[in-house]
Amino acid sequence: MRVPWKLVGLAGVAGVAATGVAVARRRRAQRDVPPDELRERLHRRLAEAGGSPASPPSAAPPAAAPPDAA
Numbered sequence: 001m002r003v004p005w006k007l008v009g010l011a012g013v014a015g016v017a018a019t020g021v022a023v024a025r026r027r028r029a030q031r032d033v034p035p036d037e038l039r040e041r042l043h044r045r046l047a048e049a050g051g052s053p054a055s056p057p058s059a060a061p062p063a064a065a066p067p068d069a070a
Helices: 004-029 034-049
Strands: none
Touching: none
16 A cells, blocks of 8 residues: 555644644733733732742852761
8 A cells, every 4th residue: 555645744734834823822812911910910829829029039058067077
């Protein structure tokens, strides 16, 4: 039986194109959120996680323990 390579190739191209369309539609939907609403969502999620927006990350690394003199 002869394999129709042209049809296999066309099916592959169609699959890649369909995947690209689906990804593009999903990204476009995510970008439609206004910045103020996005900022509010992020602050709400941070508050739920137990953090606060005013606390900066620790700048100093933890002190290393001295080596044992044994």
